[in-house]
Amino acid sequence: MPSRKFADGEVVMGRWPGSVLYYEVQVTSYDDVAHLYTVKYKDGTELALKESDIRSQSSFKHRKSQSSSSSPSRRSSSRSRSRSRSPGRPAKGRRRSASQSREHKDDKKKTVQETSLALPVFILFKPSENNTKRYNGEPESTEKNATSCIILEQKLKPDLEMKRVLEQYSLRSRKDDKKKEEIYSEKKTFVAVKPIEKVSTKTKDLEFGGRIGTFMLILLLPATVFYLLLMCKQDDPSLLNFPPLPALESLWDWRVFGIFILWFFLQAAFYLLPIGKVVEGLPLSSGRKLQYRINGFYAFILTAAAIGVLLYLQFELHYLYDHLMQFAVSALAFSLALSIYLYVRSLKAPEEELAPGGNSGYFIYDFFTGHELNPRIGSFDLKYFCELRPGLIGWVVINLAMLLAEMKIHNLSVPSLSMILVNSFQLLYVVDALWNEEAVLTTMDITHDGFGFMLAFGDLVWVPFVYSLQAFYLVGHPTTITWPVAAAITVLNCIGYYIFRSANSQKNNFRRNPADPKLANLKFIPTATGKGLLVTGWWGFVRHPNYLGDIIMALAWSLPCGFNHILPYFYVIYFICLLVHREARDEHHCKQKYGLAWERYCQRVPYRIFPYIY
Numbered sequence: 001m002p003s004r005k006f007a008d009g010e011v012v013m014g015r016w017p018g019s020v021l022y023y024e025v026q027v028t029s030y031d032d033v034a035h036l037y038t039v040k041y042k043d044g045t046e047l048a049l050k051e052s053d054i055r056s057q058s059s060f061k062h063r064k065s066q067s068s069s070s071s072p073s074r075r076s077s078s079r080s081r082s083r084s085r086s087p088g089r090p091a092k093g094r095r096r097s098a099s100q101s102r103e104h105k106d107d108k109k110k111t112v113q114e115t116s117l118a119l120p121v122f123i124l125f126k127p128s129e130n131n132t133k134r135y136n137g138e139p140e141s142t143e144k145n146a147t148s149c150i151i152l153e154q155k156l157k158p159d160l161e162m163k164r165v166l167e168q169y170s171l172r173s174r175k176d177d178k179k180k181e182e183i184y185s186e187k188k189t190f191v192a193v194k195p196i197e198k199v200s201t202k203t204k205d206l207e208f209g210g211r212i213g214t215f216m217l218i219l220l221l222p223a224t225v226f227y228l229l230l231m232c233k234q235d236d237p238s239l240l241n242f243p244p245l246p247a248l249e250s251l252w253d254w255r256v257f258g259i260f261i262l263w264f265f266l267q268a269a270f271y272l273l274p275i276g277k278v279v280e281g282l283p284l285s286s287g288r289k290l291q292y293r294i295n296g297f298y299a300f301i302l303t304a305a306a307i308g309v310l311l312y313l314q315f316e317l318h319y320l321y322d323h324l325m326q327f328a329v330s331a332l333a334f335s336l337a338l339s340i341y342l343y344v345r346s347l348k349a350p351e352e353e354l355a356p357g358g359n360s361g362y363f364i365y366d367f368f369t370g371h372e373l374n375p376r377i378g379s380f381d382l383k384y385f386c387e388l389r390p391g392l393i394g395w396v397v398i399n400l401a402m403l404l405a406e407m408k409i410h411n412l413s414v415p416s417l418s419m420i421l422v423n424s425f426q427l428l429y430v431v432d433a434l435w436n437e438e439a440v441l442t443t444m445d446i447t448h449d450g451f452g453f454m455l456a457f458g459d460l461v462w463v464p465f466v467y468s469l470q471a472f473y474l475v476g477h478p479t480t481i482t483w484p485v486a487a488a489i490t491v492l493n494c495i496g497y498y499i500f501r502s503a504n505s506q507k508n509n510f511r512r513n514p515a516d517p518k519l520a521n522l523k524f525i526p527t528a529t530g531k532g533l534l535v536t537g538w539w540g541f542v543r544h545p546n547y548l549g550d551i552i553m554a555l556a557w558s559l560p561c562g563f564n565h566i567l568p569y570f571y572v573i574y575f576i577c578l579l580v581h582r583e584a585r586d587e588h589h590c591k592q593k594y595g596l597a598w599e600r601y602c603q604r605v606p607y608r609i610f611p612y613i614y
C-alpha cells in the first residue's frame, strides 16, 4: 500500500475536479482504503481528492519565478494573474508596451470571452481564495430563475469553449499542460454526468452524540415506544404515574408476528407490481442515477381494498388495538434483524455505495446511522420501500383500528369528533406523502442517510406506533370538542398542510428542473456545485419552511385530544426537537456543500424554522 504524501493540516495546492486549476487547500484527513485526501478550501467547501490532484505549494512558487523562460504573454499573464484573482475576470493594472500590443488585442478578445463566459466559469472552476464570493456562485445580485436554463446549457458547452477558457489561466503545473487533452475529455464527463460532490469517504463528523450517543439511542428509542404505549393504556396517563411493567412472555405472540410478516411481504408484493412510472433519483457521488418505481399510491389503494374485504368478512380490526404492544415488539424484532442484515451486507458494498454520513468505521455508529446508502436486492430498494410503505400505510391502518375500537368499547354508532379529526388529518398526511412519492427522492433520508437501525426502526416501529398515539389515547380517554373548536383546528391543519406541501413542491420542482417556467418568478443564489439556493418564495421566508408547516400540522393533530394530559402532545414536542436537530444537521451539510454561498443565503434568510423566533 503506498504511503501518503501529504500530512493532515498541510497547506497544499489542490486541483479543482475536472479543471487544470489549482487552489490553496488544507488537508484535513486521508482515507487509507479509498486513497483519497479530504481537503478544505478557504470558504469551507470540502472535497475528496486523489493524490495525483494535489501538488506542494513550492512547485507553484517555482513556476512563478521562471519568467525568463516564458513567452512575454505568458509571463505577463502569470504575473498579473495571481491565485487571488477570479478566473472569470480580466487582469487589472497590466503594463502594456508596444511589443505587447498584440497581447493587448488578445486581452481585449479575452475580455469579451470572459464576459460571455462569466456565468459558467463559477460553475466550472474553483476560483481563488480572495474571490470566494464569486466562485461560490454569487454574482453581484441573485439570478432570476429564467437564467438557470442558460447556466445549465453553458455547463454543457463543447470542449472548444472549455479550451478557450482554460487557456486564459496559467495556474497549473507544467505536467498538466501535457495532460490538457486528457483533462478536457474528463471535464466533459464530469460536467455532463457528475455533479461536483464529495466522493463517499470516511465520516469524520459524528452526529447523534457519536458512538456513545448512538448506542444509547439504540436502547432508548425502543424503550420510549414501550413506555408511551404502556402509559396510553393507563386510566391516568400522567407523567409521574409510571406504568407497571408487563410480564415478558406477554409481549410476544407468534400469531401477531406472523401477521406482521404477512403485512410486510404484502406491501413488498405491491411494490413489485409493474404499475406506476419509473423515475430516476438524484445523481449519486459516482454520477450514476438509480431508478425507482412510483406506485406507493397504488399500494395504498390496494391495501384499502384488502382492508375493506377483511371488514366485509367480519374480521375484527380492533384486534390491533388489543395487541398493539405485541405488534410493536414484533416490528422491533423485525427491524433489528433487518438492521443486522443491512450492516452485514454493507461490509461487502463498494466504497462509493456507502452513505456519506454512515461510514465512520465504528461498528455501533455505522450500524445505527446506516452504512450502505441504497441497499438493493436486484431492483428492490430496501430503504425506499421501507420509507413510505409498511410503516406509513401501517400507521393509517392502526388509526382505523383505533377508530373502530373506540366505537366498539364506548358503544358508539359514529366515532367521536376528535377521533374523526385525528384520523382525517393523519390520513391526509399519509395520502399526500404517497401521492407525492417522487419528492422523497430528494430528501435527506434518501440522498444522505444510509439504511441502518435509525431508519429501519424509525420506518417500521416509530412511525406506526408513536405517530398513532393520539388515536390510541382517544380510545381510552374520550375527549369531547365542540364544532367551532373542531373548525379552528381544521383551519390550523390546512394552513400547516399548505405551507408544508407548497414548500416541498417548490424545492422539489426546482431541484428536478430549475428551468421550469412555473418557477420563473423565483430568485436563487447559484453555487459552485451548479445547484441554486432559492431565496424567494417559501425558501426565502425561512430556511426550512417545510418543517414549519409540518410542526403546525403536528400541533393540529394533538389539539383534538384536549388538555387533560401531556401524553398526546408527545408527538409535537418530539417533532420540534427532531426537526430542530435535523435542521442543524442539514445546515452543517449545506455549509460543507455550498460554502460561502450558504452563508450568503443565511444572511438573506436569517430564520431557520420559525420566523422572528428561531
Ligand code: NDP
Pocket (backbone or CB within 6 Å): 442, 443, 444, 445, 500, 504, 507, 510, 511, 531, 532, 533, 534, 535, 539, 543, 544, 546, 547, 550, 582, 586, 589, 590
Ligand atoms: P428537506 O426536504 O428540507 O431538504 C433539505 C435539502 O433541501 C437541503 O439539504 C438542500 O439539499 C435543499 N435546500 C436547502 N435550502 C434550499 C434552498 N434555499 N433552495 C433549494 N434547495 C434547498 O429535508 P428533509 O428530508 O429533512 O425533509 C423532507 C420533508 O419530510 C419535510 O417536509 C419534513 O418536514 C418531512 N419530515 C417528516 C418527518 C416525519 O417523521 N414526519 C421526519 C423528517 C422529515 P440540496 O441542495 O442538496 O438539494
